[in-house]
Structure formats: C-alpha cells, structure tokens
Amino acid sequence: MRIDVLTLFPEIFTHFEEWSIIGRIIDKGLVTIRKINIRDFSEDKHKRVDDYPYGGGPGMIMKPEPIYSAIKEVKSDNSKVIYLSPQGKVLNQQLVNRLSKEEHLILLCGHYEGIDNRIIENYVDLEISIGDYVLTGGEIPAMVLIESIIRLLPGALGKESYKEESHFNGLLEYPQYTRPRVFNGLSVPEVLLSGNHQKIQEWRKYQSLKNTYLKRPDLLENIQLTDEEMKILKKIKEEFD
Numbered sequence: 001m002r003i004d005v006l007t008l009f010p011e012i013f014t015h016f017e018e019w020s021i022i023g024r025i026i027d028k029g030l031v032t033i034r035k036i037n038i039r040d041f042s043e044d045k046h047k048r049v050d051d052y053p054y055g056g057g058p059g060m061i062m063k064p065e066p067i068y069s070a071i072k073e074v075k076s077d078n079s080k081v082i083y084l085s086p087q088g089k090v091l092n093q094q095l096v097n098r099l100s101k102e103e104h105l106i107l108l109c110g111h112y113e114g115i116d117n118r119i120i121e122n123y124v125d126l127e128i129s130i131g132d133y134v135l136t137g138g139e140i141p142a143m144v145l146i147e148s149i150i151r152l153l154p155g156a157l158g159k160e161s162y163k164e165e166s167h168f169n170g171l172l173e174y175p176q177y178t179r180p181r182v183f184n185g186l187s188v189p190e191v192l193l194s195g196n197h198q199k200i201q202e203w204r205k206y207q208s209l210k211n212t213y214l215k216r217p218d219l220l221e222n223i224q225l226t227d228e229e230m231k232i233l234k235k236i237k238e239e240f241d
C-alpha cells in the first residue's frame with residue numbers, strides 16, 4: 001500500500017513514522033508513506049497557500065491551485081483521495097477494513113478555516129471524520145486513519161492478535177488483567193487463573209457482550225450475532241435491565 005499525505009506541516013509526521021508499530025510496519029515494507037508539502041506546489045512568488053474567504057468571514061481558506069497541483073502530481077488511476085474533515089463520514093472499523101484494501105491513498109489535510117470547496121466537490125473521493133469535534137487541522141486525524149489501516153495489512157501484526165482486539169469482531173474487548181494476582185486487595189477473576197481455556201473463552205465472550213451492551217449498545221445494531229451469542233446477550237439483558 002502507498003499513502004501520500006498532503007499537508008502544510010510534513011514535519012509533524014516524522015516521529016509518527018518512526019514510532020513503535022508504525023515504524024515496524026514501514027520497515028517490513030508493507031506500506032510506504034510520503035509527506036507532500038502543499039506549499040511546494042504554490043506558484044505564487046510568496047508561496048502563498050491561503051487567502052481570504054469570498055463573502056467575508058473569519059480566518060483564511062486554503063487556495064485550490066496548490067492543492068490541485070499536489071493531487072495531480074501524486075494521483076494515479078488506483079488512487080483514492082481522502083479529505084480529513086469534520087463533515088466527513090465518521091470512521092469506524094468497517095470503513096477502516098474497506099480502506100485497508102486500497103492500493104494508494106492520498107490523504108489531504110486541511111488547515112485554517114478549511115479548503116476551497118471546488119477541491120472537495122471535484123477532486124476528493126471521500127471525506128472522513130474521526131469524530132464530532134473540530135481540530136486545528138487534518139494531520140492528527142490523518143495519523144489516526146493511517147495507524148488504523150496499516151495495522152490490518154497482511155503481516156503487520158502477529159498472526160491472530162488483531163482478531164482478538166475490540167471492534168475487530170464488532171464487540172468491545174473483554175477486561176484484561178496481569179500480575180500481581182492481588183492488587184490493593186483486589187483479586188483477578190478466578191476463572192482466568194483456572195487454566196480451563198474453554199471456561200476462559202466463555203467468560204471473555206460474556207464480558208465482551210456485557211461491555212458492549214452496557215457501554216456501546218449502538219454497536220450491537222450492526223453485528224450479526226451467533227445463536228450462542230444471542231443466548232448470552234438475552235441473559236445479560238435479563239440481568240441488567
């Protein structure tokens with residue numbers, strides 16, 4: 001997979017690319033990430049990339065030409081142009097899974113009060129939001145998107161680890177514990193010390209369904225539960241309603 005990040009602040013991505021799992025996935029050659037400085041595509045002698053909004057209003061808007069030139073420079077037939085925006089489709093694991101199958105992603109990071117709408121309407125394939133809040137720019141959302149996608153690439157993680165992670169199967173994760181066995185008088189659930197893998201698996205499934213039902217019932221609307229899971233959920237509803 002190739003990812004090109006169009007940004008006015010490429011330096012913000014330097015440590016990100018070296019950080020932990022991201023660096024390892026890049027070192028494995030599973031993804032290449034390029035930072036493209038939109039300012040390099042300004043043909044203005046002062047390298048301007050923003051201007052005042054037509055119709056007045058606060059702040060500045062990113063000019064269309066430098067963005068268009070940057071997209072044209074990197075775009076090919078199999079590219080998907082994604083604009084990180086508060087107005088975008090809210091990211092979830094299903095969308096991440098879909099995007100992880102793309103060959104080339106071009107992530108456009110806006111700044112100031114936004115970008116000229118002619119770019120969004122004519123050259124952006126998908127607007128994505130990471131949540132309903134306005135940030136200073138699209139760079140941090142771009143990092144969230146990159147990490148969520150590249151960890152799904154074949155060979156990125158240990159064999160099965162991600163399949164156990166919350167949201168992978170649509171449910172929230174079960175509670176996790178580690179040593180010591182008693183901490184501040186608080187013990188680890190006995191079943192986890194039993195060595196009975198069947199019982200541990202059943203306990204974890206119950207806890208995942210309970211966590212999801214109590215903390216994020218909305219997620220249950222989009223999941224196809226097995227008959228066994230439906231039975232467990234019925235018990236949970238009886239216990240907590």
Ligand SMILES: O=C(N[C@H]1CCCN(c2cc(-c3ccncc3)n[nH]2)C1)c1cc2ccccc2[nH]1
Pocket residue numbers: 058059084085086088109110111112113114115128129130131132133134135136137138141
């Ligand atoms: O939306 C604004 N700025 C955005 C422009 C696009 C890049 N920025 C951004 C992206 C995001 C974002 C992206 C993805 N998911 C969540 C938030 N938040 N903020 C900053 C904005 C700032 C602003 C200030 C005064 C009046 C109107 C205004 N609009």
